[in-house]
Every structure is written in structure tokens, then in C-alpha cells.
Amino acid sequence: MKSKLIIILSSCFIAFMAILTIYYVLKGDSSRWQVASGGILISALPLLLLLPKIKNLFPTLLIIGYFIFIFCTVFLGSIANFYINVKWWDTSLHFYKGMLVGLAAISLYGLLVPESAKSRISKWFIFLFVLSLSVLSSVIWEIYEFIGDHTYTHTMQRGGNTDTMTDLTAGFIGALFAAVYSITLNKK
Structure with missing residues (x-):
């Protein structure tokens, strides 16, 4: 169950950040495409938890909390300008x-x-x-x-x-x- 959740969340976040990267590259927004491309990397990090030696390192709720943090910092904070506007x-x-x-x-x-x-x-x-x-x-x-x-x-x-x-x-x-x-x- 936890492995599937990690794969699903990581895949969704990677895809979302990849789409944003492409969108902002095409738009010519160098700041946002760089943030989104960094989001791809940090969205993939939890996939390391699938390695056999560290498979049960963190509880499921903590992993979900990590993805909430990524969404709030990378997308809402940096890309949607919450850091500036909120x-x-x-x-x-x-x-x-x-x-x-x-x-x-x-x-x-x-x-x-x-x-x-x-x-x-x-x-x-x-x-x-x-x-x-x-x-x-x-x-x-x-x-x-x-x-x-x-x-x-x-x-x-x-x-x-x-x-x-x-x-x-x-x-x-x-x-x-x-x-x-x-x-x-x-x-x-």
C-alpha cells in the first residue's frame, strides 16, 4: 500500500512539475521553469524510499506530509507567488x-x-x-x-x-x- 502511494504521488507530482516546466519554458519565464524543474527532482526523492534497505523508513502520513509541503512551497509558494502575495x-x-x-x-x-x-x-x-x-x-x-x-x-x-x-x-x-x-x- 505504502509503495503504491509513493509511486502514485511521486508520479503525479513529477508529471505536474514537468508540465509546468514545459509551459514556463515556452512562455519564457526562466524563474518559474527553473523552480518547476527543481520540483521534478524533489518529487522524485520519495521514490528512494522504495529501495529495500530503507523501505519502511517513514510512516505513510509523514510521506503525505512531505508531498503537501512540496505542493505548498514549490507550486503555491514560488510558482503561484504565495510567498509574495500571502x-x-x-x-x-x-x-x-x-x-x-x-x-x-x-x-x-x-x-x-x-x-x-x-x-x-x-x-x-x-x-x-x-x-x-x-x-x-x-x-x-x-x-x-x-x-x-x-x-x-x-x-x-x-x-x-x-x-x-x-x-x-x-x-x-x-x-x-x-x-x-x-x-x-x-x-x-
Whole structure:
């Protein structure tokens, strides 16, 4: 079931982004066709979850959450201009990403830590792991925006330091929600 869902969602998103890429190339909109072509790549990433060694890495809801994130960032945010026209869009997605990566961290913990060791690991260690991994993703994203602005687009951090700090704060709050949730999963 999960494999079919990944194939269907990835295929639909790849096709959608490919159509948008062609449309914007023909229209001569270099910014949007490049975003859409990047959308093809990130839509294909979940197909890696079909590899035997990592087949059950993430729960189905987390995979669906990833596709919601792609749609909201790539299509609505960048192509449909929600980042420009909807004032709260960017901050909301940073919050969502903070939670999404935090939930992915919980899944990674569950997969990578042997069952025999889980009973000896403090819930506060898990809290810090989830929080740290999620906040790190926010920092890496802001570095990506900074490099992108200085080498290509000049539009990712329109608000400068205020945009960066707001994004990091929203990502941190989303991460905090996921980290608090991780405590409820481990009663130790």
C-alpha cells in the first residue's frame, strides 16, 4: 500500500512539475521553469524510499506530509507567488517544516536505535535529538537561501535579517512541538 502511494504521488507530482516546466519554458519565464524543474527532482526523492534497505523508513502520513509541503512551497509558494502575495505563507511553511522534520527525526530514532537500547535512553535525550535535527534543517535551509540570493535569485530573503530570524524562529517553534510530542512517546 505504502509503495503504491509513493509511486502514485511521486508520479503525479513529477508529471505536474514537468508540465509546468514545459509551459514556463515556452512562455519564457526562466524563474518559474527553473523552480518547476527543481520540483521534478524533489518529487522524485520519495521514490528512494522504495529501495529495500530503507523501505519502511517513514510512516505513510509523514510521506503525505512531505508531498503537501512540496505542493505548498514549490507550486503555491514560488510558482503561484504565495510567498509574495500571502504575507504569512513563508513563516507558516517554516513552522510546518520544523514539525515535519521533527516527526521524521522521531521516525529515524525508532528505526536506528535498537529496541534493547530504547528503554535506557532518556526522553530528554530524544527531545534534544528531535529538536536539534529539526532546527539544523532550518539553519541549512537559511544557508541555502543566503547562497541562492548571493549567487542567483536575490529574492529568497527579501526581508534580510528579519526574514531569516522569523524563519528560524518559526522552524524552532515547529521543532519544539515535535520534540514535546516525542516526550509523550517515551515515558522514561
